[in-house]
Amino acid sequence: MKYKCINQAVGSALAMIALGLCTAQSASACSRVLWNDNQQAVLIGRTMDWPESTEPVLTVLPRGMKRDGGRLGGEQVIKENSLSWTSKYGSMVTSIYGIAAADGFNERGLAAHMLFFKISDFGPRDTSKKAINGATWAQYVLDNAATVIEALALLENVQIVLAEARGTKTTVHLAIEDASGDSAIIEYLNGKQTVHHGREFKIMTNDPAYDEHLALLKKQDFSKPSSEMPLPGNVNASDRFLRASYYLPMLPEPKTEREAVASMLGIIRNVSVPFGAPYKDFGVYNTEYRTVTDLSHKRYYFEFTTSPNVIWADLAKFKLTAGAPVMVLNPDNINLSGDVSGKFKKAAKVPF
Numbered sequence: 001m002k003y004k005c006i007n008q009a010v011g012s013a014l015a016m017i018a019l020g021l022c023t024a025q026s027a028s029a030c031s032r033v034l035w036n037d038n039q040q041a042v043l044i045g046r047t048m049d050w051p052e053s054t055e056p057v058l059t060v061l062p063r064g065m066k067r068d069g070g071r072l073g074g075e076q077v078i079k080e081n082s083l084s085w086t087s088k089y090g091s092m093v094t095s096i097y098g099i100a101a102a103d104g105f106n107e108r109g110l111a112a113h114m115l116f117f118k119i120s121d122f123g124p125r126d127t128s129k130k131a132i133n134g135a136t137w138a139q140y141v142l143d144n145a146a147t148v149i150e151a152l153a154l155l156e157n158v159q160i161v162l163a164e165a166r167g168t169k170t171t172v173h174l175a176i177e178d179a180s181g182d183s184a185i186i187e188y189l190n191g192k193q194t195v196h197h198g199r200e201f202k203i204m205t206n207d208p209a210y211d212e213h214l215a216l217l218k219k220q221d222f223s224k225p226s227s228e229m230p231l232p233g234n235v236n237a238s239d240r241f242l243r244a245s246y247y248l249p250m251l252p253e254p255k256t257e258r259e260a261v262a263s264m265l266g267i268i269r270n271v272s273v274p275f276g277a278p279y280k281d282f283g284v285y286n287t288e289y290r291t292v293t294d295l296s297h298k299r300y301y302f303e304f305t306t307s308p309n310v311i312w313a314d315l316a317k318f319k320l321t322a323g324a325p326v327m328v329l330n331p332d333n334i335n336l337s338g339d340v341s342g343k344f345k346k347a348a349k350v351p352f
Contacts, residue, residue, distance in 0.1 A: 040296070042109075068083075123192070187209060
């Protein structure tokens with residue numbers, strides 16, 4: 001495994017898992033932005049870009065849930081030596097097609113976000129290692145780790161395996177953050193894990209490899225921002241990466257959590273994909289929804305691009321003890337607005 005800046009002092013998305021599951025012919029394009037240097041909250045904004053509804057459901061998962069990392073959508077996709085576990089922590093996630101978590105956080109303040117990464121290569125299966133399928137990657141760390149460092153240590157001991165459902169493969173990379181503001185970007189290139197670990201790794205989009213995004217960023221001089229500065233404005237991953245990197249440092253210090261969340265929504269809306277905007281290789285993939293995760297207050301904000309309202313839920317208002325019911329809310333309801341914590345219902349069945 002190759003660590004990039006593992007010390008914080010060294011340098012500043014199966015059904016079609018929109019977080020990033022894709023084949024070469026179909027793909028998702030999402031963005032993630034971390035704001036960890038304001039005085040109100042550690043916030044993460046994320047877009048979900050996909051050509052159809054991913055059927056997102058806000059889902060609260062209690063502790064004590066048994067999972068098999070070899071199963072996906074009711075099928076055993078890893079035949080030998082898959083990893084099974086019982087969740088240590090409760091979490092709130094956005095599910096996709098009822099089979100996996102695309103985005104979310106746990107009760108200890110660890111968040112995870114899977115985004116499309118076409119060049120992802122998990123390498124050949126090594127049956128001597130316990131394995132989990134790529135769609136379960138985010139939920140595994142949310143179930144078992146409280147911090148970024150703990151999550152990275154857990155991932156040292158398992159193999160992430162490419163899986164497929166409904167003709168779609170789990171080519172993704174993963175961003176994780178914790179309530180301290182620590183961050184890591186985890187990619188698999190040529191079968192090897194590459195980790196960029198440190199508070200400074202605040203932006204993630206899609207291809208190319210993260211090193212290449214950082215190299216492109218170094219070529220920019222954003223030291224004297226002005227309204228006259230030419231700025232990449234298209235919807236491709238590199239332009240979105242640069243645009244978020246430009247605007248994030250200019251956010252004013254918020255006086256309240258409300259101001260902080262509004263500021264993050266401003267950034268993440270800026271890198272969203274408008275309806276009808278074309279992608280060169282795979283058609284039109286507009287932004288379906290946006291999320292903002294507040295790790296300081298354990299609060300989750302959700303915004304459909306087809307709805308006029310922002311909704312949110314507080315994880316502290318849910319029962320997370322082992323044996324508690326899984327709670328769900330379909331956010332695709334134009335009548336929902338504001339705090340919807342009390343509108344969740346017991347799930348008819350455990351989704352995954």
